[in-house]
Amino acid sequence: MGFLTYLINGLSLGSVYAIIALGYTMVYGIAKMLNFAHGDVIMIGSYLVFIGMSNIGGEQTGVMQVVKVVVCLAVSMIICAILGMVIEKVAYKPLRKATNLAVLITAIGVSYFLQNIALLIFGSNAVSFTSIISWQGISLAGGALKITGNAIVTIIVCIIIMVALMLFVQHTKPGQAMRAVSEDRDAAVLMGINVNATISLTFIIGSGLAAIAGALLCSSYPALTPYTGSMPGIKAFTAAVFGGIGSIPGALIGGLLLGIIEILAKAYISSQLADAIVFAVLIIVLLVKPTGILGKQIKEKV
Amino acid sequence: MLEVKDLVVNYGMIQALKGISFEVNEGEVIALIGANGAGKTTTLQTISGMLSPTSGQVLLKGQDITKIPGHKIVSLGMAHVPEGRRVFAGMSVLENLKMGAYTRSSKTEISDSLERVYESFPRLKERQSQLAGTLSGGEQQMLAMGRALMSKPNIILMDEPSMGLSPIYVEEIFNIIQSISKEGTTVLLVEQNAKKALAIADRAYVLETGNIVLSGDANALMNDDSIKKAYLGE
Ligand SMILES: Nc1ncnc2c1ncn2[C@@H]1O[C@H](COP(=O)(O)OP(=O)(O)OP(=O)(O)O)[C@@H](O)[C@H]1O
Ligand SMILES: [Mg+2]
Numbered sequence: 123m124g125f126l127t128y129l130i131n132g133l134s135l136g137s138v139y140a141i142i143a144l145g146y147t148m149v150y151g152i153a154k155m156l157n158f159a160h161g162d163v164i165m166i167g168s169y170l171v172f173i174g175m176s177n178i179g180g181e182q183t184g185v186m187q188v189v190k191v192v193v194c195l196a197v198s199m200i201i202c203a204i205l206g207m208v209i210e211k212v213a214y215k216p217l218r219k220a221t222n223l224a225v226l227i228t229a230i231g232v233s234y235f236l237q238n239i240a241l242l243i244f245g246s247n248a249v250s251f252t253s254i255i256s257w258q259g260i261s262l263a264g265g266a267l268k269i270t271g272n273a274i275v276t277i278i279v280c281i282i283i284m285v286a287l288m289l290f291v292q293h294t295k296p297g298q299a300m301r302a303v304s305e306d307r308d309a310a311v312l313m314g315i316n317v318n319a320t321i322s323l324t325f326i327i328g329s330g331l332a333a334i335a336g337a338l339l340c341s342s343y344p345a346l347t348p349y350t351g352s353m354p355g356i357k358a359f360t361a362a363v364f365g366g367i368g369s370i371p372g373a374l375i376g377g378l379l380l381g382i383i384e385i386l387a388k389a390y391i392s393s394q395l396a397d398a399i400v401f402a403v404l405i406i407v408l409l410v411k412p413t414g415i416l417g418k419q420i421k422e423k424v
Numbered sequence: 425m426l427e428v429k430d431l432v433v434n435y436g437m438i439q440a441l442k443g444i445s446f447e448v449n450e451g452e453v454i455a456l457i458g459a460n461g462a463g464k465t466t467t468l469q470t471i472s473g474m475l476s477p478t479s480g481q482v483l484l485k486g487q488d489i490t491k492i493p494g495h496k497i498v499s500l501g502m503a504h505v506p507e508g509r510r511v512f513a514g515m516s517v518l519e520n521l522k523m524g525a526y527t528r529s530s531k532t533e534i535s536d537s538l539e540r541v542y543e544s545f546p547r548l549k550e551r552q553s554q555l556a557g558t559l560s561g562g563e564q565q566m567l568a569m570g571r572a573l574m575s576k577p578n579i580i581l582m583d584e585p586s587m588g589l590s591p592i593y594v595e596e597i598f599n600i601i602q603s604i605s606k607e608g609t610t611v612l613l614v615e616q617n618a619k620k621a622l623a624i625a626d627r628a629y630v631l632e633t634g635n636i637v638l639s640g641d642a643n644a645l646m647n648d649d650s651i652k653k654a655y656l657g658e
Contacts (some may be wrong), residue, residue, distance in 0.1 A: 295526070302512055302523050309510040311474060314498040314527035314575070 126267055128389045129382060134273035134342065136381020137280030141335040142358030143365070143373035144287065145328030151304040151368035152324045155222070158229040159209060160332060161355015162236035163202050167333030168340045168350060169244060170198035172251050183256075191254045198333040206329025207322055215318070233352070240348035248347045251340035276338045283331060284374050291370065296323055304368060357384075357400070364404050366417025375415055380404075425450045425579050425610045426471070426502075431480035433466050440466040442634040443480065448579065453601070453611040455621040455642060457655060458631035464614040465507050467631070468581045471612075472504040473497045484579070499527040503577035507584055507614075509568040513557030517548055520556050520567055524574030534574070541570040544600060562593035569600065579610040586617050598624055618655035622646045630655070 142164060149157045174194030182190050213232050217225050257271030291297035299320045302310040307317055339354055340346050357380060365376025380400060387399040407415065426448040433441040440463045448454045458464050469475045471482050473494035482490045484500055492500075503524075512520050521541060525534045542549040545566045551559065556567055565585055572580055582601065586594045598620050605611050605624075615621035622628055622642045630638040630651065638645065645651050 298519075298523065298526070301515065302526075305512040305514055306510050308474060309506060309512065310523075311494040312472065312498065312504050312506060312510075313523045313571075314495050316493075316495045 124389070127269075128385050130269055130273050130277075132382030132385035133378060134270075134276045134381070135385060136361075136378035137276045138335050138339045138342075138377075139354065139358045139361045139381050140280055140374045140377025141283055141331050141338070142354060143362040143377045144283070144370065145332050146359045147362040147365075147367055147369060147373045148300070148324050148328050150362070152300055153210075153214070153321045155214065155225045156229060156359070157209075157214075157325075157328075158226070158355070158359075159213075159232035159236055160328065161351035161353075161358070162233050162240075163206060163209075163329045163332040163351070164336040164339070164354065165240060165346075165348060165351030166205060166236060166336075167198045167202045167329075168251065168336035168346050169240065170201055170333070171195060171254065171337045172249060172340070172346060174198065175252060175254065187256055195254070195334065195337055198337065199330040202333040203326045203330040206325040206332070209329075210322060210325040215321075237348045237352070244348060246347065248345040251344040251346045253341035253344070254337050255341055270342075272338075272342045276342070279334065279338065280374075280377075283334070284370070287327075287370055296320070300324060357397075360401065360404050363414055364407055366414030369414070369416045372414055372416035379415075425452075425485060426612065427481075427483040428467070428471065429481040429483070431467070431470060431482070432478045433463075433470050433475060434478050440634055441470070441477070444631070444634070444636045446629050446636060446639065448610060448612050450578075450610055451605075451608065452626045453605045453613060453624055455618075455625035455628040456612065456614045456631060457616070457618045457621055457628060459616070459654075461633070462631040463634045464631055465583055468504060468506075468583050468612070468614055472502060472581060474504075498575050498577070501576075501578035503572035503575045503580045505568045505572045505580065505582040505585060507587070509561075509564045511556040511559070511564050511567050511571070513555065515556055516553050517556055517559070517567055518552040520571050521548070521552075521574050524571035527575060533576075537574050537576055541573055544573075544603065545570050562589050562596070565589060565593070565597060566600070569597075569604075573604070573609075577609060579612065580604065581612045581614075583614045584616060585613075586615065586620065594620065618651070619646075 145160045146157065149155065171194050174197060178194065179190050209232055213228050214225060217228060253272060255271045255275045259268060259270040259274060261268050291300060299310065299315045302313060302315055303317055303320045311317055358377065361376035361380040362373050364380060365372030383403055384396050384400050387396040391399060429445050430443045431441050432439065432443050444467065456464055456467065466475065470477050473489065473492055477490065481488055484502055489497060489500065512523060521538060525537060528534055547563060548566055548570055551563065556564065559567060569585065585597050589597065594617065601611060601613065602624050613621055613625065622645055625642040627640065628642045628645050629636050
């Protein structure tokens with residue numbers, strides 16, 4: 123039963139990575155840049171939910187608790203979405219024609235900027251995030267297999283987000299615009315697509331999802347500091363590369379695999395070495411398939 | 425239909441267009457010919473708002489569109505088939521064609537246009553669910569043209585549609601351009617294949633290192649000695 127428990131915990135952590143990886147992969151696919159500040163938007167989102175949960179409406183139970191959580195999450199999502207949009211407009215948009223290196227350095231700068239702002243406001247001591255999921259979970263096989271409410275909700279939320287996003291990309295006009303811009307920006311302009319608006323929308327969606335990811339992550343790992351976002355950010359970026367950067371299903375598969383590998387490595391090999399093992403697996407995958415698991419590479423014929 | 429006035433375009437220090445003027449009247453097929461690096465692609469890209477000129481003006485149906493951003497041009501009735509086709513490689517043929525109708529909203533009108541494109545390019549219909557990146561060069565060119573037609577343009581700009589194609593495809597592409605013109609769409613055609621372009625054009629302009637050096641009736645230009653020597657290989 124131990125293995126099953128680890129697997130479910132891995133799926134749960136992987137679901138969080140997958141949601142974060144979506145932000146990296148969509149921005150990479152559409153704006154062709156690595157937004158290294160994405161992890162820090164998660165941290166900001168977590169603080170926002172933390173503030174909301176500890177200051178609004180007092181202790182609640184039952185339906186009112188759910189309402190409180192939804193309201194706090196929604197506010198955090200909106201603020202993060204706006205933050206993502208502003209970051210893109212202020213920091214990245216002026217660099218649309220600059221070199222990748224300049225954009226990368228700017229992204230790292232934005233990341234430190236957000237961390238320092240958080241340090242100024244919240245200090246460097248960890249605050250203890252109370253789980254947004256009060257449900258204790260279920261107990262199976264006569265108590266031998268316990269699945270936490272956090273794990274179940276996290277996995278379900280991840281599935282809902284993935285399905286919604288794929289439907290959005292396939293069946294709506296802004297979704298089609300995103301696909302076109304990711305394929306060929308200039309050709310997209312010729313089709314009448316507003317590239318700036320499309321990139322902006324991508325940041326809005328990715329950052330909004332980061333707020334959800336942050337709240338779910340901190341519900342399972344409650345010590346929240348201004349640096350909370352950076353490691354999961356790097357891991358989710360790894361997950362995005364692992365699954366095939368630019369691909370939405372790739373973010374899901376990469377995230378889940380990464381979460382499972384990490385938890386299993388911690389359980390069976392060594393908790394100190396877990397991260398090293400995760401990255402070793404990534405390197406092996408990339409050696410075998412440089413585009414990642416679902417990465418596509420269609421050569422245009424000339 | 426389209427009027428270009430004193431257009432100057434710079435890439436940094438390089439002046440690619442040195443003040444060119446020309447016009448395209450409704451219903452005409454106009455050829456813009458010239459050697460590599462003459463500035464043909466630059467001209468088309470500036471017209472369709474992908475590049476902004478240093479000075480000069482572009483008028484479409486009398487409206488100054490010089491400062492209108494590229495993505496707003498297609499809904500004014502101008503489509504652009506870019507150099508190198510630029511189809512969306514990871515999308516199917518059908519998805520590519522639907523992208524061409526991105527700015528249109530009426531579903532019935534879009535499916536009408538789709539039917540017409542499939543009539544002109546039966547091969548695209550056969551391959552509608554194939555990924556565009558796996559089409560042959562000639563098929564990709566047809567797709568790029570079909571995609572542009574999906575916006576139901578009044579004027580269509582084409583940048584070297586015959587580039588890199590086998591003679592049979594070249595023939596077919598030029599036939600299609602003629603039929604696009606017959607159906608009432610004005611055509612501005614950029615070509616290095618001057619012989620074929622002049623054969624189907626009404627008038628032509630010759631571009632040489634950023635200047636228009638010659639213009640006139642296509643038939644007359646075909647018999648012009650300097651043209652024969654420089655562009656027709658005679
Ligand atoms: N992005 C760019 N940056 C700098 N110079 C450019 C750029 N694009 C084109 N040029 C220069 O501008 C001039 C005109 O180029 P353009 O692509 O318009 O020529 P063309 O007539 O389309 O040539 P071809 O037949 O080879 O397609 C060339 O000298 C080219 O080197
Ligand atoms: Mg060219």
